[in-house]
Amino acid sequence: MFSRISKVDSVSIKSLDLSSTIQIGDCSYIHSIANVFAVQRQIPTYLGNEADVLPYEIYSYPDFFLPITEQVTTTYVNKQPFINVGEIDIKGIAASSVVMLGNTGDTLMHARIKHIRQLLNGSRPIPYETPSTSIQTTGSQPFD
Numbered sequence: 001m002f003s004r005i006s007k008v009d010s011v012s013i014k015s016l017d018l019s020s021t022i023q024i025g026d027c028s029y030i031h032s033i034a035n036v037f038a039v040q041r042q043i044p045t046y047l048g049n050e051a052d053v054l055p056y057e058i059y060s061y062p063d064f065f066l067p068i069t070e071q072v073t074t075t076y077v078n079k080q081p082f083i084n085v086g087e088i089d090i091k092g093i094a095a096s097s098v099v100m101l102g103n104t105g106d107t108l109m110h111a112r113i114k115h116i117r118q119l120l121n122g123s124r125p126i127p128y129e130t131p132s133t134s135i136q137t138t139g140s141q142p143f144d
Contacts, residue, residue: 003078006102008085013099015092023098028105034096035059036113042120058112 013022019034037056093099096111 018095020093026102031108032096
């Protein structure tokens with residue numbers, strides 16, 4: 001299936017976040033998904049319904065990937081069968097991210113994040129707003 005072998009002497013990772021993956025070894029397919037809802041308040045006040053993501057359309061939209069329209073031709077010449085790396089030092093791996101030590105075939109990454117930040121306005125908190133929608137997606141289309 002694959003024609004290269006990865007050799008890594010050491011790996012150091014400080015932080016691993018939501019739905020993140022460390023893959024050591026070869027795999028044929030990676031599909032990583034993270035739906036994140038974050039409420040940040042300058043003064044911590046808990047209303048009890050912070051975890052209710054149903055009003056936000058961002059989480060119900062279908063996946064959307066731009067089609068690849070141009071012809072892509074690639075040629076690989078692997079003169080050495082090994083990829084040698086001394087040390088990998090990673091500070092943090094964020095939502096729906098993958099650190100891959102090895103070979104992979106197709107990769108599909110998906111992250112949807114809704115942030116609500118409520119900061120002080122003078123001496124009173126900003127009132128809770130009606131949910132709004134926005135999309136932040138990252139990813140690639142699997143190879144055909």
